[in-house]
Ligand SMILES: Nc1ncnc2c1ncn2[C@@H]1O[C@H](COP(=O)(O)OP(=O)(O)O)[C@@H](O)[C@H]1O
């Protein structure tokens with residue numbers, strides 16, 4: 001069964017990497033938004049969302065990513081998703097998130113795209 | 116005709132209970148040799164239908180019934196709640212451009228179900244909502 005949501009963060013230069021694991025539900029989405037906000041307040045505007053360890057999301061959790069994108073748009077920031085499972089990629093695509101965020105097949109490729 | 120297999124569950128409202136429904140579906144799908152891609156999309160359909168049934172029922176102690184009927188060709192997901200019902204025609208279509216500047220970022224569940232399913236039937240009245248979702252598996 002899909003695990004409980006957890007979030008790890010890592011900073012590489014001026015890029016914030018947030019790595020999710022488990023079910024991105026309402027609580028998970030809120031955690032993503034509040035951790036992002038912490039770093040955004042410190043000036044981080046380039047973000048990689050590594051979703052390799054998440055296989056299940058729901059629309060409530062993902063709607064918090066729209067909040068992240070909105071804040072990044074305000075200061076020319078950039079969000080790149082990495083390691084998306086096909087059904088998560090499809091979910092984000094239906095929601096139109098790729099009009100405002102990019103996707104790459106690995107964190108390294110996402111970092112290269114931001115460099 | 117391929118034989119159908121069926122799974123019926125009554126879900127109580129406890130956190131992330133939709134994952135239990137998904138787990139049951141996975142077990143059936145693996146037995147039937149259904150492609151991973153289709154299973155992943157079925158996860159989204161089940162998750163959104165179940166969370167809506169609990170969240171919007173307006174009941175203090177809601178229960179949700181779910182039924183999967185599967186053969187090699189297709190999956191039928193039936194989800195029923197006993198809540199206050201709604202008018203699907205009155206639900207506004209979400210739009211990312213509008214959501215970006217709005218305080219209300221949610222409202223994507225029905226759109227995801229419509230887009231990822233092959234057929235979606237919503238029957239709703241003041242005794243509750245019944246959602247029947249067809250997903251082709253080939
Ligand atoms: N089972 C249900 N019972 C009552 N109302 C529902 C049900 N499912 C959906 N709705 C109504 O449809 C709206 C849209 O649902 P959805 O697209 O999943 O977005 P969200 O759940 O984020 O509001 C809900 O806000 C609710 O008003």
Ligand SMILES: [Mg+2]
Nearest residue numbers: 166167224225
């Ligand atoms: Mg919903």
